[in-house]
Amino acid sequence: MLNLALWLELRRWRRAGRTARLWWRDDDAAGGSAALDRLLQASRATGVPLTLAAVPAGDMAGLAARLARASLVTVVQHGVDHQNRRSGPAAGEFPHDWSRHELEIALHRGWSLLQTVPRAQPIYVPPWNDVHPELEAALGAGGYAGWSVNGELAPEGLARVDAHLDLMRWRGGARFRGRGRFLKTLTGELARRRRAGLWAAPIGVLTHHLAHDEAAWRFLEAFLAWTARDEFAWAALSDLLAAAGAGREAVALEPQSLKTPGPQLILAASAPQPRREAVRGARG
Numbered sequence: 001m002l003n004l005a006l007w008l009e010l011r012r013w014r015r016a017g018r019t020a021r022l023w024w025r026d027d028d029a030a031g032g033s034a035a036l037d038r039l040l041q042a043s044r045a046t047g048v049p050l051t052l053a054a055v056p057a058g059d060m061a062g063l064a065a066r067l068a069r070a071s072l073v074t075v076v077q078h079g080v081d082h083q084n085r086r087s088g089p090a091a092g093e094f095p096h097d098w099s100r101h102e103l104e105i106a107l108h109r110g111w112s113l114l115q116t117v118p119r120a121q122p123i124y125v126p127p128w129n130d131v132h133p134e135l136e137a138a139l140g141a142g143g144y145a146g147w148s149v150n151g152e153l154a155p156e157g158l159a160r161v162d163a164h165l166d167l168m169r170w171r172g173g174a175r176f177r178g179r180g181r182f183l184k185t186l187t188g189e190l191a192r193r194r195r196a197g198l199w200a201a202p203i204g205v206l207t208h209h210l211a212h213d214e215a216a217w218r219f220l221e222a223f224l225a226w227t228a229r230d231e232f233a234w235a236a237l238s239d240l241l242a243a244a245g246a247g248r249e250a251v252a253l254e255p256q257s258l259k260t261p262g263p264q265l266i267l268a269a270s271a272p273q274p275r276r277e278a279v280r281g282a283r284g
Contacts, residue, residue: 009191061116167205
């Protein structure tokens with residue numbers, strides 16, 4: 001699994017008496033599937049905790065049944081219905097002219113569906129990594145414990161822990177990024193933290209089980225097995241967000257938390273089929 005550059009970087013970490021922390025997020029869960037079963041088995045076989053970002057639409061009962069005994073899995077909210085409501089090349093669920101109150105209503109409706117799934121937590125992952133100008137404020141007002149987007153080391157504001165290593169390439173069709181590219185990015189993320197003195201900043205591994213080809217599956221399974229026994233420490237997103245929040249307590253999300261109905265927003269009744277668009281160089 002190691003290449004020379006990664007071996008040298010890990011040696012620098014060992015000499016500093018440090019251990020890099022990893023966490024794992026998988027996006028676009030939408031009901032039960034054979035691909036989801038394989039993902040859950042990879043987590044069970046290695047003991048690596050998994051954060052499953054699920055779209056709150058469609059077959060929530062099927063997803064709940066699959067996760068009933070998946071004790072290593074935390075389920076978080078992946079958007080409100082994963083539908084693009086923008087014109088232009090940058091996809092996003094929320095038009096730019098939506099107010100914070102409109103976002104709060106849509107977020108609450110999504111959470112009301114997701115909270116029926118075992119081990120669901122009020123943590124938000126925006127599809128396509130799109131951050132509406134009012135999103136963070138709406139999440140805070142809604143009582144979310146935190147959120148996760150893409151690329152940052154130590155964001156300020158509402159507790160946030162991002163993903164950094166995407167297993168897949170998307171431009172020209174979904175396919176495995178490749179062992180060399182993936183390990184090169186991992187090496188770069190390790191060096192980035194070491195040089196900044198942010199040794200404890202976690203590195204997020206991002207997967208999309210519905211889009212994996214066989215090469216992606218085989219690499220992922222080998223990578224989890226290797227990192228679970230050597231060099232790294234895996235952490236659960238909920239624990240990382242608690243640390244990032246520096247003791248801030250999240251308000252529990254209750255179905256009655258929005259006291260006024262506000263404008264009627266049309267949300268999709270079912271989860272979308274997996275599709276990928278060239279959006280900001282990252283996927284949702």
